[in-house]
Amino acid sequence: MAHRGGVYVPAHFAPEDEAVHQLLVHHGAADLITATPDGLVATFLPFLYDRAAGTLRGHLARNNDHWRRSVLGEAMVLVRGPDSYISPAWYASKAEHGRVVPTWNYLTAHVYGRLTVHDDPAWVGDLVRRLTEKHEANRADPWSVDDAPPAFFNGQLRAIVGVQVTITRVEAKFKLSQNRPAADVDSVIAGLRAAGDERGAEAVQTHRKPS
Secondary structure, rough: OOOOOOOOHHHHHHOOOOHHHHHHHHHOOEEEEEEEEEEEEEEEEEEEEEEEOEEEEEEEOOOOOOHHHHOOOOEEEEEEEEEEEEEOOOOOOOOOOOOOOEEEEEEEEEEEEEEEEEOOOHHHHHHHHHHHHHHOOOOOOOHHHHHOOOOHHHHHHHOOEEEEEEEEEEEEEEEOOOOOOOOHHHHHHHHHHHOOOOHHHHHHHHOOOOO
């Protein structure tokens, strides 16, 4: 998986391939962005990542004409993980020298590829089933597509259109305080947890540099 091109990624913020794959597997929804003869167009929609096939598959409303517009070049899907404001007041080094400033932590992947439209109820129905199973999996009483009356479900499918991005490259950046001393990283994790940002704290903890 490539990490090159338009995203500025200092070496300490460059993630391993497996970490990028995990972000693509576990994200919720993302921005599909395409260049068209009329300019840039973006739609926020749920995607399902197929690692073996190298694709992101999603769907959007039929009434959203994004899927009808000609695409110039490749499409881009902007995938994000947790992001967090980092207060300089948290850093242990603040008490040592005071040379600290605010920053922002984040995980992001810019996924580029060829966009294909699937105006096919069977294709879209399979995708909706898979997306539902993914997001209902951890619920005590998960909802299933089969819980809906078939005629109703089939009618809903006619109101959406499928899209697939066949991935050509990924440019990813995980900026999670890896450039700070260990004591500062400990302080960032503690500060995020105190602020109620458990996802942000867990991301820093998971991707911190080995001591």
